[in-house]
Amino acid sequence: MAYDFNKIAKRYDLMNHLMTLGMDRGWRRQVVKELRPHRHDEVLDVACGTGDMSLLLLHDGGCRVHACDISEEMLAIAKKKCGGSGDFVMGDAESLPYGDGTFDAVTCAFGVRNFVHLGQGLHEMVRVVKPGGRLAVLELATPDNTVIRPFYRLYTRLAIPLLGRTVAGNGDAYRYLIDTVEHFPKGAAFMGLLEAEGCRVVQRKLFFGVCRLYVACKG
Numbered sequence: 001m002a003y004d005f006n007k008i009a010k011r012y013d014l015m016n017h018l019m020t021l022g023m024d025r026g027w028r029r030q031v032v033k034e035l036r037p038h039r040h041d042e043v044l045d046v047a048c049g050t051g052d053m054s055l056l057l058l059h060d061g062g063c064r065v066h067a068c069d070i071s072e073e074m075l076a077i078a079k080k081k082c083g084g085s086g087d088f089v090m091g092d093a094e095s096l097p098y099g100d101g102t103f104d105a106v107t108c109a110f111g112v113r114n115f116v117h118l119g120q121g122l123h124e125m126v127r128v129v130k131p132g133g134r135l136a137v138l139e140l141a142t143p144d145n146t147v148i149r150p151f152y153r154l155y156t157r158l159a160i161p162l163l164g165r166t167v168a169g170n171g172d173a174y175r176y177l178i179d180t181v182e183h184f185p186k187g188a189a190f191m192g193l194l195e196a197e198g199c200r201v202v203q204r205k206l207f208f209g210v211c212r213l214y215v216a217c218k219g
Contacts, residue, residue, distance in 0.1 A: 005049070005074055006071050006072060007170060008168050008170055008173045009073035009074045009076075011167060011168035011169075012049065012074065013050050013077075014167060014168075015163065015164060015167055015168050016052075016110075018163055018167065019160050019163060019174075020211075023207055024052075024110075024211075025052075027109075027207075027211050028056050028138065029056065029060070030138075030204070030206065031056075031107055031109065032057060034136055034204075034213065035105055035107075035134060035136060036060075036062075038104075038105075038134060039104065040104040040105040040134070041063055041104055042064050042102065042103045042104050042105075043066070043103060043104060044065075044066045044102070044105075044106045044128060045066070045106075045109075046067075046093050046096070046107070046108040046121075047069055047070070047093050047108050047109075047111025047112070047114065048068060048069045048075070048088070049074045049078065049109075049110070050074050051067065051077065051078025051081045051088075052081075052109070053109040053138075054067045054081075054082055054086055055081055057107065058085050058086055063105075065082075065086040065087070066087045066088075066089075066098075067086055067087070067088045068088070068089050068090065068096065068097070069088075069090065069091070070090065070091065072090060075090055093108075093111065093121045093124060093125070094116065094117055094120045094121045094124060095124065096124045096127070098128045100127055101128070101129065101130045101131065102128050102130075103129055104129075104130060105133055105134045105135070105136065106125045106128060106129050106134075106135045106136075107137075107138075108135075108136075108137050108138070109138040110138060110139060110140060112184075113139055113140070113181065114180060118185075122193055122194060126194070130218070131218055131219070134216065134217055134218070135214075135218070136216075137194075137215075138212075138214075139184065139190075139211070139212055139214070140184075140210065140211055140212075141181065141184070141187070141209055141210065141211065141212045142182055142186070143208045143209045143210050144209050145209070148208050160178055161175045161178070186212060190212075190214060191203060191214060194214065197218075198218065198219040199216035199219060200217045200219065201214055201215070201216045202214075202216075
């Protein structure tokens with residue numbers, strides 16, 4: 001069952017910036033950098049949340065942005081943030097309301113680990129991309145480094161729920177988010193899911209692998 005993100009929409013941006021020490025902004029800019037060398041006139045931002053990725057694409061990506069999210073409260077914030085630019089619709093990532101091969105590129109920042117059925121969500125993202133188009137998926141992960149990993153887990157299991165309870169008034173929501181990170185397939189396992197959909201995939205590890213950027217090209 002999907003978590004109800006309406007409950008944390010108002011503090012979502014602040015919590016993202018605090019718990020990543022502000023690095024989430026740079027990670028999103030890396031998505032735009034990866035897409036920039038290729039022509040992408042029409043881009044879909046899946047699970048757009050409060051619209052930070054959509055806003056970057058609008059300002060720096062030089063493209064027309066379409067965005068969807070299943071949370072009404074998140075989507076309302078995204079629309080307001082983007083000032084009426086872009087096309088925002090309420091929609092389920094596992095059943096996208098768009099035709100086959102509609103977009104030059106699809107992005108998803110910190111959203112895929114919340115899909116109830118990951119394979120179906122990835123299938124839909126690939127389906128709506130044109131042949132030769134790109135998908136850019138940004139997601140958190142447990143670092144591989146055995147020295148860093150214990151400190152990361154201490155921070156995520158203790159500090160982040162405390163921060164969520166103090167700042168967002170909802171520690172349970174952020175315990176849920178950390179659980180999804182720890183159990184989400186990363187690296188080769190996630191790349192294999194996209195390769196099974198007919199994509200060529202490369203991975204960029206950001207900040208010791210705490211964040212991963214997967215860039216896929218549809219065959």
